[in-house]
Amino acid sequence: MGATKTDHFTNKQNQIATIAKALGHPARVAIIEYLMKVNTCICGDIVNELPLAQPTVSQHLKELKNAGLIKGSIEGNAICYCIDEKTLNILKEYFAKIILTVTNQKCC
Amino acid sequence: MGATKTDHFTNKQNQIATIAKALGHPARVAIIEYLMKVNTCICGDIVNELPLAQPTVSQHLKELKNAGLIKGSIEGNAICYCIDEKTLNILKEYFAKIILTVTNQKCC
DNA sequence: TTTTAACATTGCAATGTTACGATAAACATT
DNA sequence: AATGTTTATCGTAACATTGCAATGTTAAAA
Numbered sequence: 001m002g003a004t005k006t007d008h009f010t011n012k013q014n015q016i017a018t019i020a021k022a023l024g025h026p027a028r029v030a031i032i033e034y035l036m037k038v039n040t041c042i043c044g045d046i047v048n049e050l051p052l053a054q055p056t057v058s059q060h061l062k063e064l065k066n067a068g069l070i071k072g073s074i075e076g077n078a079i080c081y082c083i084d085e086k087t088l089n090i091l092k093e094y095f096a097k098i099i100l101t102v103t104n105q106k107c108c
Numbered sequence: 109m110g111a112t113k114t115d116h117f118t119n120k121q122n123q124i125a126t127i128a129k130a131l132g133h134p135a136r137v138a139i140i141e142y143l144m145k146v147n148t149c150i151c152g153d154i155v156n157e158l159p160l161a162q163p164t165v166s167q168h169l170k171e172l173k174n175a176g177l178i179k180g181s182i183e184g185n186a187i188c189y190c191i192d193e194k195t196l197n198i199l200k201e202y203f204a205k206i207i208l209t210v211t212n213q214k215c216c
Numbered sequence: 217t218t219t220t221a222a223c224a225t226t227g228c229a230a231t232g233t234t235a236c237g238a239t240a241a242a243c244a245t246t
Numbered sequence: 247a248a249t250g251t252t253t254a255t256c257g258t259a260a261c262a263t264t265g266c267a268a269t270g271t272t273a274a275a276a
């Protein structure tokens with residue numbers, strides 16, 4: 001098949017999976033790291049930072065945007081991208097909760 | 109193409125992407141949640157908890173294991189699975205660092 | 217207005233993922 | 247030994263992802 005059976009899972013499970021999936025590629029992790037490193041939202045310049053062709057980078061940016069991990073606003077000729085930390089925080093809090101629960105378990 | 113250019117990215121970027129990718133499917137998120145909920149490592153019983161056929165579940169478990177998110181030990185007839193919180197913690201700490209950095213930025 | 221710059225979109229080839237039936241392997245039970 | 251239970255593996259069909267060349271689109275610059 002190849003198609004994920006999303007309707008069999010909860011909204012939360014699908015939400016977490018969607019965000020995690022967007023971060024499931026090193027190029028997209030690299031984009032996030034770059035946006036963090038430059039210490040401001042960056043207009044243009046992302047393509048030159050990655051070892052990938054422009055259409056490929058554009059596609060990765062689109063996926064990060066769809067997942068809510070970055071925001072992009074048109075700034076004249078270029079586009080200004082920055083990290084949306086709210087979405088990252090959803091993942092962080094989710095993992096923190098699991099880790100806390102699991103650490104208190106008597107197991108294996 | 110379809111093949112990820114892993115060699116163009118750092119080890120850390122590939123590590124984060126690999127772990128995130130493993131969590132990028134609702135069935136695998138559901139497995140993690142179930143392992144957390146039962147409050148102990150569970151032997152068997154995972155297949156019945158998911159709306160998927162046994163070979164599919166087995167495959168998802170394998171991917172979680174490869175990513176280091178769960179550990180499995182043979183327990184007689186069944187196999188005992190539990191969460192490896194160390195791997196989850198790598199992701200959590202990574203996100204926490206990004207969130208902290210980004211929140212202090214004057215941006216957009 | 218033509219040109220340039222910065223991204224987006226389209227189309228396609230190569231590869232990866234998801235799901236499951238069939239089958240195998242390993243052990244427990246009878 | 248024969249049977250059942252549990253998990254893994256194989257094979258394969260359907261679909262998704264990755265990457266890029268070619269081509270649009272939009273707005274600044276000349």
